[in-house]
Amino acid sequence: MKTSAWIVHMTIASGICLWAVVAFTGCAGGGGGTLDTSPGTPVVEFTSVPAYGSNDQLRGVVRHIAKAADFRIAIYISVDDGWWTKPYFATPTTTIAPDGSWACDVVTGGIDQYATQLEAFLIPASYSPPLLASAASFPADLLTNAVAQAVVSRSPTP
Numbered sequence: 001m002k003t004s005a006w007i008v009h010m011t012i013a014s015g016i017c018l019w020a021v022v023a024f025t026g027c028a029g030g031g032g033g034t035l036d037t038s039p040g041t042p043v044v045e046f047t048s049v050p051a052y053g054s055n056d057q058l059r060g061v062v063r064h065i066a067k068a069a070d071f072r073i074a075i076y077i078s079v080d081d082g083w084w085t086k087p088y089f090a091t092p093t094t095t096i097a098p099d100g101s102w103a104c105d106v107v108t109g110g111i112d113q114y115a116t117q118l119e120a121f122l123i124p125a126s127y128s129p130p131l132l133a134s135a136a137s138f139p140a141d142l143l144t145n146a147v148a149q150a151v152v153s154r155s156p157t158p
Contacts, residue, residue, distance in 0.1 A: 040064035068096040074129035077115035082134030121146040
């Protein structure tokens with residue numbers, strides 16, 4: 001089985017940045033329990049990142065929120081140095097399950113499977129995230145409204 005490695009960078013609302021190199025040898029499930037409502041700064045984490053070139057879903061979990069229905073996940077992918085809304089402009093956010101898990105189709109057209117970065121933002125359900133099509137950067141409004149974010153970089157495995 002091929003092993004893919006990604007550099008993961010998570011930024012949480014308090015401004016703390018965490019960097020880690022994570023190696024995956026397969027798909028890990030997301031969530032599958034009860035929502036983590038323990039005190040703490042809200043966090044969004046990836047539990048399964050599709051390998052470069054794969055059509056698999058991006059999966060994750062959120063922690064330290066009181067109610068999943070109060071939040072959504074906004075996903076963006078970077079293809080050819082531009083950021084794109086996922087899964088679609090018509091549905092620019094991903095619902096969080098009651099247990100805190102979420103899954104998003106990130107390959108919905110073009111050459112999405114070759115995205116080199118995937119970024120997830122935990123946003124209030126009342127916020128409408130910007131629709132991006134080959135944007136050079138994220139709008140300040142998105143960064144201001146995000147409660148937490150996580151990014152993963154990926155590339156072909158030699």
